[in-house]
């Protein structure tokens with residue numbers, strides 16, 4: 442999935458992508474000192490508009506998480522949202538798009554540290570249709586790699602260097618011939634997917650690991666919790682054990698890139714009937730309606746950008 446951006450917001454301006462380069466001397470390259478967001482924009486062809494999903498919530502998460510690495514976002518909420526809209530309009534993507542703000546340590550210095558180290562913000566936008574098979578479903582393994590602990594590299598921070606952990610697990614899955622991996626915590630509890638949160642359905646109840654299970658506090662996860670409550674589905678946030686994955690009626694992954702993806706097989710065992718289940722499908726339909734601007738109750742989740 443190659444990035445096809447023609448422009449980037451870099452050093453305070455939108456520039457051609459060829460001018461948006463950081464040095465090999467920078468702390469972000471040498472020590473993985475950055476954090477990022479992933480935001481989706483859904484293309485509405487009949488209106489010539491992109492709907493950016495929960496843009497302000499993503500900006501707020503980046504600002505909050507910045508404290509972990511002692512980084513301040515250099516733009517206000519409104520200014521950052523305006524730069525995103527400008528970039529989207531400039532790229533002229535007539536399809537779904539992915540927006541990547543990256544807050545990174547720019548200093549050229551030997552030795553990793555987070556304090557007294559300047560940071561900068563870059564943003565790029567690229568076309569992104571489907572990231573995984575949200576229709577047929579995902580085949581997964583439980584990774585032999587453990588999710589990095591909060592007191593090692595906090596997964597809640599969406600920290601660039603922490604994604605080595607996701608990359609190891611994703612490659613383990615791909616090389617084993619399946620689509621994705623599920624990570625356990627050091628204590629052996631279910632954490633999340635490589636770039637997604639995880640839900641189970643057992644006896645009609647929705648279950649998801651708590652925010653203390655080494656997860657990113659996903660915005661799609663939060664969206665699903667809201668949609669499920671509105672649909673009258675009981676939701677429990679609790680510790681999930683590995684074998685529950687094998688006996689669950691349904692399992693699905695959630696994330697900005699992933700959207701809502703049914704998991705149909707885990708460790709060579711069919712999940713439920715081995716096909717996407719009814720609760721997953723119901724929530725995926727509600728989600729799709731919301732992100733395409735079809736939910737009057739949640740109209741504020743979508744920021745409209747005119748593409749022309």
Ligand SMILES: Cc1ncc(COP(=O)(O)O)c(C=O)c1O
Nearest residue numbers: 636637638657659660661696697
């Ligand atoms: C590790 C990890 N967990 C969960 C998620 C899902 O979070 P969100 O729904 O905010 O995209 C992501 C994707 O951004 C992720 O990278």
